[in-house]
Amino acid sequence: xxxxxxxxxxxxxxxxxxxxxxxxxxxxFNASEAYDVANSTITAVVVAPExxxxxxxxxxxxxxxxxxxxxxxxxxxxxxxxxxxxKKIPKADAEILKPVLAKAGIPLDPALPExxxxxxxxxxxxxxxxxxxxxxxxxxIHASQKLHPVNGDPKAYTYVLYAPQLSFNPAGNVRLxxxxxxxxxxxxxxxxxxxxxxxxxxxxxxxxxxxNEVQIGLQKGYGWAFQSDPKITITYKYN
Numbered sequence: 001x002x003x004x005x006x007x008x009x010x011x012x013x014x015x016x017x018x019x020x021x022x023x024x025x026x027x028x029f030n031a032s033e034a035y036d037v038a039n040s041t042i043t044a045v046v047v048a049p050e051x052x053x054x055x056x057x058x059x060x061x062x063x064x065x066x067x068x069x070x071x072x073x074x075x076x077x078x079x080x081x082x083x084x085x086x087k088k089i090p091k092a093d094a095e096i097l098k099p100v101l102a103k104a105g106i107p108l109d110p111a112l113p114e115x116x117x118x119x120x121x122x123x124x125x126x127x128x129x130x131x132x133x134x135x136x137x138x139x140x141i142h143a144s145q146k147l148h149p150v151n152g153d154p155k156a157y158t159y160v161l162y163a164p165q166l167s168f169n170p171a172g173n174v175r176l177x178x179x180x181x182x183x184x185x186x187x188x189x190x191x192x193x194x195x196x197x198x199x200x201x202x203x204x205x206x207x208x209x210x211x212n213e214v215q216i217g218l219q220k221g222y223g224w225a226f227q228s229d230p231k232i233t234i235t236y237k238y239n
Contacts, residue, residue, distance in 0.1 A: 005100050005127060006054040012136070014044040015177040018161060020147075022183045024154060024238065034154035035146050040161075042141040048132040057100055058086050058126050059162040061145060068143035070128050075137070086126035086143075094118035097125060105202040155190075155238040162200065162231055174227065175209070180234060181221040192236040195222055199231065206230035 021037040028034075048054070060066040068086040072079065089096060097118055101108070108117050132139070150156040161178060182192065199205050207227040214221045224232070 003053075003055050003129065005057045005096060007099055007103050009054055009056075009132075010047040011174055012045040012047065013175045013177075014042065016161065016179070017041050018159070018178075018180045020159065020180065020182050020186075022186065022189070024149075024157070025189070029154040029238070031149075031152065031154050035148050036157050038145045038147055038159050040141075040143045040145075042139075042143065044139045044141075045136065046132070046139055047136050048134050051131065051134045053129050053131045056086075056128050056130065056139075058128070058141065058143065059124060060086070060126055060143065061124065061160070065146035066126065066143060068126060068128070068141055070130055070139055070141045072130065072132055073138050073140045075133055079131075079133075082130075084128040084130035086128040086141075089122040089125060089127060091119040091122060094122045096127075097121055100125070104200065107202065150235070153237075156235070157237070158233060158235045160231065160233050162229075176226045176229065177224070178226070178230070178232065179221060179223045180232070181216060181219050182236075184218050187220050190236050190238045192220065192234065196233040197224070197230050198233075200229050204228060 018038055018040040021039060023036050024034040056070060058068055060068065066086075069083045070086070071081070071083045075082070094115065095118060101121065106121075108114055147157045147159055150158050159180070161180065180195070186192070197206060197208060197211070206229065208230070209225040209227060210223075211225075212223045214223060222234070224230070
């Protein structure tokens, strides 16, 4: 992984739409087998200065089990179905994260070995290499993440949504829309704590433009609009 992660791809706007899959009840809340799944579709409008292969980075709980791929949906017909899979960063290549962390404002502890800190942090990122045509393009990422029980309780789960880190060079008026939707009649089966919105590590407080708790048919949902990158945490517990 000698190719550096792209940090200058301009993002005009982006959306993250997530649906929670209730797998744990199907597995009868077995302590060793229960988990839920968060499926996300991320769409971003970007401006590529030239056609070339860009290395995108996605914040994800890799250790929990996350799979994701990206495609350029605005590409020509012959390239529309071309996808690139997000892959783990080998610990031997952990230094590739340094420019990303610097732009994100995430400092390393000068009192601890740098390489060990980087090797720990790579477990929270994946990268994908994809050719993007020059000009304004639309990228779509599909990500699927396992949610494992909290503190060993097969009925308790937490989902943490990070803003997609495709770039740290947003346009001045960039906006992020985010939604999280639960399964049918979920509130009859579980209790959902109020979502917690906070800043990414060492970043300003997110500029939240709107927030709504909604009912979509018989599904519980939450929606937000931001002008900066947030971290959203949702916890819930089955009855």
